[in-house]
Amino acid sequence: MNKQSQIKAIRGMNDILPLDSALWQHVETVCADVFRQFGYQQIRTPLVESTQLFARSIGAETDIVSKEMYTFEDRNGDSLTLRPEGTASTVRAGIENGLFYNQQQRLWYQGPMFRHERPQKGRYRQFHQVGLECYGWNTPDIEAEVLSLVAQLFDRLGLKDTELQINSLGDDTARANYRDALVAYLSQHRDALDEDSVRRLTTNPLRILDSKNAEVQALLGDAPNILTFLSDSSAQHFETLQTYLTDLGIAFRINSRLVRGLDYYNDTVFEWVNKDFGAQSTVCGGGRYDGLVAQLGGQSTPAFGFGMGLERLIQILQEQGAESANQTGFTDVFIVSVGEAARRQALILQRDLIQAGLAVNCHQGAGSMKNQFKRADKSGATLALVIGEQEAQDVTASVKPLRRPKSTSQAPLEQQTIAQNDVVNVVTNLLESL
Numbered sequence: 001m002n003k004q005s006q007i008k009a010i011r012g013m014n015d016i017l018p019l020d021s022a023l024w025q026h027v028e029t030v031c032a033d034v035f036r037q038f039g040y041q042q043i044r045t046p047l048v049e050s051t052q053l054f055a056r057s058i059g060a061e062t063d064i065v066s067k068e069m070y071t072f073e074d075r076n077g078d079s080l081t082l083r084p085e086g087t088a089s090t091v092r093a094g095i096e097n098g099l100f101y102n103q104q105q106r107l108w109y110q111g112p113m114f115r116h117e118r119p120q121k122g123r124y125r126q127f128h129q130v131g132l133e134c135y136g137w138n139t140p141d142i143e144a145e146v147l148s149l150v151a152q153l154f155d156r157l158g159l160k161d162t163e164l165q166i167n168s169l170g171d172d173t174a175r176a177n178y179r180d181a182l183v184a185y186l187s188q189h190r191d192a193l194d195e196d197s198v199r200r201l202t203t204n205p206l207r208i209l210d211s212k213n214a215e216v217q218a219l220l221g222d223a224p225n226i227l228t229f230l231s232d233s234s235a236q237h238f239e240t241l242q243t244y245l246t247d248l249g250i251a252f253r254i255n256s257r258l259v260r261g262l263d264y265y266n267d268t269v270f271e272w273v274n275k276d277f278g279a280q281s282t283v284c285g286g287g288r289y290d291g292l293v294a295q296l297g298g299q300s301t302p303a304f305g306f307g308m309g310l311e312r313l314i315q316i317l318q319e320q321g322a323e324s325a326n327q328t329g330f331t332d333v334f335i336v337s338v339g340e341a342a343r344r345q346a347l348i349l350q351r352d353l354i355q356a357g358l359a360v361n362c363h364q365g366a367g368s369m370k371n372q373f374k375r376a377d378k379s380g381a382t383l384a385l386v387i388g389e390q391e392a393q394d395v396t397a398s399v400k401p402l403r404r405p406k407s408t409s410q411a412p413l414e415q416q417t418i419a420q421n422d423v424v425n426v427v428t429n430l431l432e433s434l
């Protein structure tokens, strides 16, 4: 027989395996809880959008649009793109469904995003973001609320060593003036720029501030500072945000070189950076984008939001010692059964115990009593329920404690045989008392 060649996952696209999914679910649950508590509602948009949407919003000269998008023609010859981020889709959906006009919206989303980047630690081709977008507020109080939410999220997840960096890009005029000043300065030092930066000098000069090249970064030390270009109202806005953050006890650092990779930002931008995570250190990034809704054809609507990378967040949590898989406490009862009569009774007891709210693992398939007990132990269950041939005949079951869920309890771990009719009651009480 011909051995078929093995089909592998696409490079940069990962399976999330059972040992890791418990932590993923935990992170997702904490996010959903915190969003709900702050009054945010979830929006779910398609994974695929028309290519135009991203070209018109993110900006043709950005890394994402110029080289990272998964773009293809569908069978009708329409150009479609797998979403590389969530903001453009949210804005498109909001305009299309009338969510913005004369309204305020607090929205969040989550799901896979796609970018054709070079895969490395913390950088993949399919990755997951949780994101949030607010529409209808042009004041810094909403920005403080959003940063307070992120701080709350990290606190609940036990994420350590993150630093909040903030900056202001000002309005269109400030950015245009600053761009000219930056180009003038960098043009004098053209020799010290790498190829990428020289290209960006004409296409997207602000992005040079983001360069990961050490020589370029050194040069930027003496470059003009965007904060000195802000209008009075932008400067006041930025000041007020800082006051709110101080009130909230949220530490921050002003990083005047923080520009973010997308074209649509104005005024406040921010990143939460993890100190020990190298070049892929930004866990969460976002900012204000007051021009985007109008740019995509809607009524002008102020907007503020962020995207957070779950792979990076989870990797950092794991490196900081978060437990990957907590099997103990996951299963309450493991049912051991021997013989066909016992098997039939076991299935019914499993259903009844699950109906009562317990987590019940029932042995299926062949297996000696000894073998089944090994599995029961490995499952992390608190109790084993044993139906041997004798028990099956008597319609009874033996309850055998395997471990104490609460370490303080000293009750002896004794086995007892009970009627199958009493199983739900006895097991429920026992699990509470152990």
Ligand code: ATP
Residues within 6 Å of the ligand: 085, 115, 117, 122, 123, 124, 125, 126, 127, 128, 129, 260, 261, 279, 280, 281, 282, 283, 284, 285, 286, 307, 308, 309, 310, 311, 312
């Ligand atoms: P970077 O500078 O690291 O490329 P970015 O500015 O492109 O990040 P955003 O578009 O702002 O990132 O996305 C928000 C967050 O999503 C990032 O801070 C990061 O946590 C995560 N992220 C972005 N691209 C990837 C990727 N290819 N793989 C994994 N996570 C990613």
Ligand code: MG
Residues within 6 Å of the ligand: 063, 261
């Ligand atoms: Mg990027």
